[in-house]
Amino acid sequence: MGIPSYFSQIIKNYPSIVRNLKQHRNANTHFHNLYMDCNSIIYDAVRNSSSNEPGFEGRLIGQVVANIEGYIRKINPSNTIIIAFDGVAPFAKMNQQKTRRYKSAFMSKIEKTDNAEWSTSNITPGTKFMSELSKQIKLAFSKTEIKYNVKNVIVTGADEQGEGEHKIFKYVRDNPNVNHNVMIYGLDSDLIMLSIFHRHYFNNGYVFREAPEFMKSSIKVEDSDEPYVLDMGLLGESIMKDMNCKFPDTRRIYDYVFMCFLLGNDFLPHFPALNIRTNGISVLLETYVEHLGKYPDRFFIDGGKIQWRHFSTFIRQLAKNEHMYLLNEYTLRDKHDKRVWKMDTIQDKANATLNIPIIYRGEEKYICPTEKNWEERYYRALFHSERKPKPICANYLEGLEWVFKYYSGDCPDWRWTYEYHYPPLLVDLQHHIPDCDTTFILKARPAFSPNVQLAYVLPKAQFELLPEKTRRFLTTHYVDYYKDDADFHWAFCRYFWEAHVNFKPITANMLDSWEKELK
Numbered sequence: 001m002g003i004p005s006y007f008s009q010i011i012k013n014y015p016s017i018v019r020n021l022k023q024h025r026n027a028n029t030h031f032h033n034l035y036m037d038c039n040s041i042i043y044d045a046v047r048n049s050s051s052n053e054p055g056f057e058g059r060l061i062g063q064v065v066a067n068i069e070g071y072i073r074k075i076n077p078s079n080t081i082i083i084a085f086d087g088v089a090p091f092a093k094m095n096q097q098k099t100r101r102y103k104s105a106f107m108s109k110i111e112k113t114d115n116a117e118w119s120t121s122n123i124t125p126g127t128k129f130m131s132e133l134s135k136q137i138k139l140a141f142s143k144t145e146i147k148y149n150v151k152n153v154i155v156t157g158a159d160e161q162g163e164g165e166h167k168i169f170k171y172v173r174d175n176p177n178v179n180h181n182v183m184i185y186g187l188d189s190d191l192i193m194l195s196i197f198h199r200h201y202f203n204n205g206y207v208f209r210e211a212p213e214f215m216k217s218s219i220k221v222e223d224s225d226e227p228y229v230l231d232m233g234l235l236g237e238s239i240m241k242d243m244n245c246k247f248p249d250t251r252r253i254y255d256y257v258f259m260c261f262l263l264g265n266d267f268l269p270h271f272p273a274l275n276i277r278t279n280g281i282s283v284l285l286e287t288y289v290e291h292l293g294k295y296p297d298r299f300f301i302d303g304g305k306i307q308w309r310h311f312s313t314f315i316r317q318l319a320k321n322e323h324m325y326l327l328n329e330y331t332l333r334d335k336h337d338k339r340v341w342k343m344d345t346i347q348d349k350a351n352a353t354l355n356i357p358i359i360y361r362g363e364e365k366y367i368c369p370t371e372k373n374w375e376e377r378y379y380r381a382l383f384h385s386e387r388k389p390k391p392i393c394a395n396y397l398e399g400l401e402w403v404f405k406y407y408s409g410d411c412p413d414w415r416w417t418y419e420y421h422y423p424p425l426l427v428d429l430q431h432h433i434p435d436c437d438t439t440f441i442l443k444a445r446p447a448f449s450p451n452v453q454l455a456y457v458l459p460k461a462q463f464e465l466l467p468e469k470t471r472r473f474l475t476t477h478y479v480d481y482y483k484d485d486a487d488f489h490w491a492f493c494r495y496f497w498e499a500h501v502n503f504k505p506i507t508a509n510m511l512d513s514w515e516k517e518l519k
Contacts, residue, residue: 006189034077037164037186051118080152084164098457126450130158205232245293254301272492273325312433319426357490393432398440414447415508421500
């Protein structure tokens with residue numbers, strides 16, 4: 001997933017990085033390696049299949065195998081193929097997965113599809129479906145080097161911990177001398193960010209997906225049957241050019257990725273004053289160029305560490321204008337107030353639900369940044385507490401360090417998470433950033449088991465996907481933590497799928513006790 005709308009933004013700002021795969025082939029480009037982040041292939045196969053017929057899961061697995069094989073034949077790599085599926089995720093990602101499943105279940109009720117469709121919650125490590133898929137993928141692709149005329153075929157399934165894209169980039173880091181011309185399948189913003197971040201490992205790196213994925217972002221395509229490719233090297237060069245620093249340096253690209261964390265991702269929320277859909281990236285770039293890019297020795301990331309004093313300089317400048325940025329966001333969002341939404345059909349209701357964050361804006365209206373003391377109301381509305389930002393700021397700074405380390409190396413702590421739905425205000429964060437070398441994540445804790453992840457992320461209506469022992473354990477001891485009616489909050493979101501869900505907190509320590517109980 002990653003930053004909402006990031007893909008659309010980079011295509012709009014850097015159209016020259018997009019090319020048709022067929023045209024790319026005509027340029028006599030040969031690919032050494034094909035790295036595939038394959039979970040999206042399952043979702044594509046589900047959308048193109050009828051789930052009401054007997055034997056659906058078997059046919060679905062067969063379609064996934066066929067699609068993977070089709071991409072291998074299309075790219076025709078000569079050295080290494082990686083076929084990666086998501087295994088157990090870090091706790092920080094599990095929170096996002098849980099929220100997504102609750103929102104999906106809610107939308108199914110609105111669209112009257114809850115009883116008719118096969119639940120995509122089956123596509124979670126620990127389910128019978130994913131266990132069978134992992135087994136069949138390994139049977140289909142293990143020891144197929146001769147078949148595909150390559151040196152290595154590596155399969156890492158849902159039974160191996162880690163998100164698919166991070167397992168891929170661990171291989172990239174561990175094998176720096178084999179990444180020449182590399183094609184990566186997948187198109188979420190995390191994959192693009194990781195590719196930019198690791199571009200020094202590639203001679204030439206590309207990311208590709210099917211044409212319809214580009215068409216969703218209103219990108220014109222000449223051939224809807226042909227995959228399209230993003231040139232990661234050219235994207236990196238274009239970003240560097242856009243940064244327009246007086247002292248250009250390849251390290252600036254790390255800083256670009258790092259400051260984009262402020263726009264939100266799967267692990268941290270975006271700042272309401274910095275919105276990628278309006279001019280969030282431009283604000284970040286302009287501030288960076290003015291206060292860091294003019295100097296030869298100012299970087300956020302240097303020597304593999306966060307330089308907090310330089311980040312503090314950056315945040316102080318953003319904080320000076322936070323109120324103005326927020327007022328601009330309100331002006332844009334207020335324009336939707338006069339629109340009348342139809343509610344006549346199921347589709348009308350689904351469309352209104354999708355746009356609910358710009359229809360019902362009670363929390364935003366309460367905060368009201370045009371009136372005095374709006375900062376206090378921000379915390380009352382979004383954190384349900386008075387303005388005591390110190391623990392929120394500390395948790396957010398932990399998050400910046402955690403995400404940076406997760407992007408650049410192994411997961412620093414599988415059980416860390418950001419505990420809030422919203423960030424602190426920039427005017428508060430600026431007072432809590434250290435001015436010296438500081439490490440926030442001090443303890444590396446292990447991943448949870450697939451069974452515990454499954455128990456954590458599933459709504460009660462989908463407990464049939466759990467093993468019997470786990471289902472009995474939860475319904476006996478923790479039923480209060482699984483309410484049927486979710487409490488959604490969407491202040492400063494654009495679409496319902498970005499909304500937050502208020503759950504009764506299940507902490508990492510609680511999940512640790514579940515591990516012991518469910519062994």
